Amino acid sequence: KAxxxxxxxxxxxxxxxQVTLSCSPISGHRSVSWYQQTPGQGLQFLFEYFSETQxxxxxxPGRFSGRQFSNSRSEMNVSTLELGDSALYLCASxxxxxxxxxxxxxxxxxxxxxTVL
Amino acid sequence: AQxxxxxxxxxxxxxxxxVLLRCNYSSSYSPSLFWYVxxxxxxxxxxxxxxxxxxxxxxINGFEAEFKKSETSFHLTKPSAHMSDAAxxxxxxxxxxxxxxxxxxxxxxxxxxxxx
Numbered sequence: 705k706a707x708x709x710x711x712x713x714x715x716x717x718x719x720x721x722q723v724t725l726s727c728s729p730i731s732g733h734r735s736v737s738w739y740q741q742t743p744g745q746g747l748q749f750l751f752e753y754f755s756e757t758q759x760x761x762x763x764x765p766g767r768f769s770g771r772q773f774s775n776s777r778s779e780m781n782v783s784t785l786e787l788g789d790s791a792l793y794l795c796a797s798x799x800x801x802x803x804x805x806x807x808x809x810x811x812x813x814x815x816x817x818x819t820v821l
Numbered sequence: 822a823q824x825x826x827x828x829x830x831x832x833x834x835x836x837x838x839x840v841l842l843r844c845n846y847s848s849s850y851s852p853s854l855f856w857y858v859x860x861x862x863x864x865x866x867x868x869x870x871x872x873x874x875x876x877x878x879x880x881i882n883g884f885e886a887e888f889k890k891s892e893t894s895f896h897l898t899k900p901s902a903h904m905s906d907a908a909x910x911x912x913x914x915x916x917x918x919x920x921x922x923x924x925x926x927x928x929x930x931x932x933x934x935x936x937x
Contacts, residue, residue: 809867810923
């Protein structure tokens with residue numbers, strides 16, 4: 705079974721631009737979560753989507769948004785990029801259903817390394 | 822609210838000696854706890870998870886962890902370190918909150934160095 709894939713793997717943008725990152729979950733997984741990893745703040749939860757609905761959201765500004773498609777693929781968008789948005793963005797997928805969601809294993813992709821100049 | 826604290830930011834061991842990575846948790850609910858490993862420039866890989874079954878959890882690559890409710894700890898151990906174990910390790914708790922979601926809360930990470 706193919707793992708979680710993320711595209712692109714590397715991105716370089718300038719301040720003020722916007723960026724879209726893509727995540728394809730493991731086949732059959734309906735939950736997709738996004739995390740930001742930086743040396744200073746560590747790994748922080750951005751948001752989670754399940755069946756095309758945002759189920760949970762972390763403490764990030766509105767410039768960070770996401771969506772999920774009917775095939776469970778997900779995209780996240782960051783508008784008006786700032787230098788501090790430079791990070792590794794990780795996507796994770798899981799089965800995600802109902803009461804078992806907190807115990808589900810989340811499988812992570814390799815990440816997208818975003819550099820903002 | 823749920824949280825985890827990894828007690829050491831950096832641990833150094835010699836190859837062939839035991840590994841101990843320490844983690845304490847705080848949770849208002851019966852916690853689901855995980856250990857993930859991240860090798861340089863790679864994503865996160867699950868080592869093991871605890872979900873209220875056996876308190877001693879065995880994972881991949883010879884790692885195991887013991888859930889101790891009285892000590893609110895979930896330390897990761899391995900009897901004999903291998904060079905390939907050098908990586909960053911994250912203790913993670915699932916944030917049940919008031920709804921059933923898959924949000925994970927990560928510790929700050931422990932860098933494991935293995936010396937030949």
